[in-house]
Amino acid sequence: MLWIKTFFGILFQTSLLGFFLYLPALTINWPEASLFLSIHFSITILASCYLLIFKPSSIEARMNYDSEAQPQEDKLATALMFSAIILGLSLAPIDIFHLKLSPVFEVLTKNIGLVIYILGMLLVMASMNANEFAETTVNIQEERGQKVIDTGVYSLVRHPMYTGFIFFITGVNIWLGTYLSLLLSLIFLLIALRSRIKIEEKTLLNDLEGYEVYCKKVKARLIPYLF
Secondary structure, three states, X not given: OHHHHHHHXXXXXXXXXXXXXXXXXXXXXXXXXXXXXXXXXXXXXXXXXXXXXXXXXXXXXXXXXXXXXXXXXXHHHHHHHHHHHXXXXXXXHHHHHHHOOOOEOOHHHHHHHHHHHHHHHHHHHHHXXXXXXXOOOOOXXXXXXXXXXXXXXXXXOOOHHHHHHHHHHHHHHHHHOXXXXXXXXXXXXXXXXXXXXXXXXXXXHHHOOOHHHHHHHOOOOOOOOOO
């Protein structure tokens, strides 16, 4: 059953990405977007198959959404973050097909952007592989015996999945968008992430044993040795 739910979840997610790309573009004649969606679907399917075999609890955690247990301030921060991601996708076709306020990237740079996006996806999946408690909401999972995760990518930064989101939006906008869409997308995403991280760390510091020690050990939130 988990395999079926995961497959349809990936199909829905990919369709949603396509919706927020093609709708603002007002055309489906966009080969770069089609290639991006194909790559995204393939990477997500392959990575999810690995997790379903070796770390099914991580998949279950991402599918678990307990709105009643989610603090109101986190609901607002989550909505802001998803809005930033949606905006980060939509700004690319808006500028390319309609506003045309800034130039697109050169072919070599676009290809580098695609690599950055893939690295972002791999980082998100590596985060899920390391942390079986990475739910979409901020709450302490006492019934599952939640503990501090300090191995894998969590030994480098405290929020590697969010770092993956930054790579994701950066890569997509270099591959599909313009200089302007990249700049605005990153500004909106960083504002949203700042809000989400602040609320998440407040909860973890107050309620999860050992998290304060972990913060002293791993000081960087998003970028090793920098921030």
